[in-house]
Structures are given as structure tokens and as C-alpha cells.
């Protein structure tokens with residue numbers, strides 16, 4: 001069984017992953033409305049991934065004979081200024097999630113909770129990969145700049161990233 005402190009902390013993380021899922025869903029909606037189909041597909045995928053991250057913790061908590069709580073999710077923003085600003089806020093959000101995962105790992109260490117420590121390692125790798133991916137996209141956005149055709153090229157780049165991710169998933 002998890003300690004009470006760990007149970008609460010993991011339930012908080014369930015809420016954080018759930019919020020990320022809805023935040024990315026909201027970004028997908030905004031992008032689709034702007035006609036940015038590749039970028040919206042990217043965010044639909046991220047939303048589904050975050051839902052999966054939430055459910056992994058949910059099931060783990062129950063597997064540990066503790067109580068998983070379905071979280072109340074705050075409504076995410078629905079209006080954004082630009083694709084650039086969206087990806088900047090995604091990066092900031094992912095850094096926050098990474099900090100939260102690191103805190104959970106520290107707690108697992110402090111409690112000698114080897115099982116949770118082991119479980120969390122998947123999230124440590126996932127956060128490293130997600131941050132690297134968003135940095136890559138931000139670098140591309142900087143290269144493309146914000147000239148008149150930039151949205152077209154940004155969407156094209158992100159469509160290419162989607163297909164690379166599809167290929168990687170197919171190979172996994």
C-alpha cells in the first residue's frame with residue numbers, strides 16, 4: 001500500500017496529466033479552427049498521450065491497494081495568440097510537469113518506496129523526450145520566422161513530425 005502522502009501526491013499528478021490532456025485538446029481545437037490541420041493532429045495525439053499518462057498512474061495507485069481519484073479539471077484557455085505562443089506555453093507546461101515528476105521521485109526516495117520509484121522512471125524518460133520534442137519544434141518555428149507564408153510552412157513541418165511519430169509508433 002502507498003503512504004498517505006504518496007497517495008495524495010500521485011492523485012495530484014493524475015490531475016496534472018488530466019489537465020495537460022484537456023489543455024492540448026483545447027490547442028488542437030484552436031489549430032483546427034485556424035485551418036492548421038497538421039498542428040491540430042499533433043495536439044490531438046498529445047491530448048491522447050496525456051490521457052494515457054493519467055490512466056497509467058490511476059491504475060498504478062489502485063494496483064498498490066490505494067485509492068485513485070478521478071480529478072476535477074479546470075477549464076483550459078480556449079484562445080491563443082499564435083502557434084508560436086502555443087508551443088512556448090506547452091514548453092513551460094512540460095517543464096512544470098517535469099518538476100512535479102522529479103518531486104514525486106524525491107518523495108519515493110525519501111520513503112524508500114522502491115516500487116513507486118521504479119514506476120516513475122517511465123515518466124522521467126517521457127518528460128525528457130517531450131521537452132526535447134517541443135524544443136525541436138520551437139527551434140524550427142524560429143527558423144521559419146513569422147513571414148506571410150509562415151503558417152503554411154509551420155503546419156507542413158509539424159505534419160512531417162507527425163508522420164515520423166507514426167512511423168516510430170508503428171516500429172515500436
Ligand code: OFO
Pocket residue numbers: 017020049050053093094097126127130
Ligand atoms: Fe504527461 O507528459 Fe507531458 O505533461
